[in-house]
Amino acid sequence: MPRNATQSAIGAHLLAERIIDWYDVNARDLPWRGVDVDPWAVMVSEFMLQQTPVNRVLPVFEAWMVKWPAPADLAAESVGEAVRMWGKLGYPRRALRLHAAAGAIVADHGGVVPRDVDDLKALPGVGDYTAAAIASFAYGQRIAVVDTNVRRVVHRAVLGAAEAGQSTTKADFALTDSLLPSTPQRAARMSIGLMELGALLCTATNPVCERCPLRTDCAWVAAGRPAYDGKPKRVQKFAGTDRQVRGLLMDVLRDNERAVTKADLDVVWQDADQRERALDGLLRDGLAVIDENGLFALPD
DNA sequence: AAGCCGTGGCA
DNA sequence: TTGCCAAGGCT
CATH class of the missing domain: 1.10.340.30 (Hypothetical protein; domain 2)
Known part of the structure; x- marks a missing residue:
């Protein structure tokens, strides 16, 4: 049973303060952030x-x-x-x-x-x-916002693990929730701060622990930054897959204001079977349509 | 629940 | 070069 926040070396209250203070100074100025966010x-x-x-x-x-x-x-x-x-x-x-x-x-x-x-x-x-x-x-509500960055930060700082597991679990959500301050405003501030910390310092590769506001209390640092020991995370292939072919077909559709012929699409990939499968998939998904003349285009 | 779904930068 | 990685969702 992993230690929860109140049992950790660093309490939830101090953790929140460190993260919020760091965020206030180091947050990137992104257009979807601001005082009066739309x-x-x-x-x-x-x-x-x-x-x-x-x-x-x-x-x-x-x-x-x-x-x-x-x-x-x-x-x-x-x-x-x-x-x-x-x-x-x-x-x-x-x-x-x-x-x-x-x-x-x-x-x-x-x-x-x-x-x-x-x-x-x-x-x-x-x-x-x-x-x-x-x-x-x-909307400034108090709710755990658990993305890949937050999972990584929490797993390192609180649980002492190098990485989170392959998928988000209820335990991830519960642990993150347990770290949030009680007031909605500060909870929201900490949530965005956790994400920013994971994006800027506590990165998947080459984390910058020296500049981390949690470095003196991080369970992972304290443990000597042990390597990931969970199930190997399989990375999906891309080259040669249907996804690549779909992408090439979408390129053609996007780049043409008018509908294109089947021949225009056929040039993007050699293997006819895979080409047809990819195109069928796009039609099924609604990313492409066939018009009355048998020409292909983006949907209406 | 494991696999599919794009793209491009970087080491 | 090849593999890893990037604020997931859906089936």
């Missing part, structure tokens, strides 16, 4: 940041918010334009889900991003993490 901006950024680095998100986010400053603006747009604007962020199904979520916000929530966690989780593309992130960062 919940829609938080939501858009969270969708884009799913498995995608900040630096690649920044320019797309800026263009997106200029074009669609409110959920209703996106909902009124064709989903294909959302996919085109998504560009090469990757995982373009996120653009479909964000567009659908905007429609649901208009239909069910008066065009305002809901603040209730269950309402948020009911939106397409919003899971445990994203719902908590919006509830905390946009």
Whole structure:
């Protein structure tokens, strides 16, 4: 049974203070942060940041918010334009889900991003993490926001392990929750601080412990920074997979304002079977459509 | 619940 | 070069 926060060498109260103080000085100035955050901006950024680095998100986010400053603006747009604007962020199904979520916000929530966690989780593309992130960062609620950064920081600082497990567990959520201050405002501050710490210092490779506000009390540092001893994390292949082919096909569709021929798509990949499978997948997912002339395009 | 779903930077 | 990694969600 892992020690909880109150039994740790460093108490939850001090941990929160160290992290919040560090964040106040070291936080990056990102466009989806600020005193008067727009919940829609938080939501858009969270969708884009799913498995995608900040630096690649920044320019797309800026263009997106200029074009669609409110959920209703996106909902009124064709989903294909959302996919085109998504560009090469990757995982373009996120653009479909964000567009659908905007429609649901208009239909069910008066065009305002809901603040209730269950309402948020009911939106397409919003899971445990994203719902908590919006509830905390946009609305200042006290809820554990558990992403890969937070899991890593907590596992190191509190549990003394090099990395978290492969997936987020209820124990991860419970432990993170136990570390949060009682007041919603400080809890939200600590949540974003935990994430920032994991992103800037307590990184997966080459963590910068010397500059970490928790270094004197970190269980992992105290243990001599032992190596990860959990199950090996399998990294997915990309080269040669259907995902790569789908990406190449989407490239063609995005780069052409007008519908393209099958031949235009066929040039991107040699293996016909895999090509067909990838294209079928895109059609099934709604990322591509066939028109009445048998031409291929982004969805309407 | 294990596998699928993009993309590109970096060591 | 190849593998690892990046604010997950869905089935």
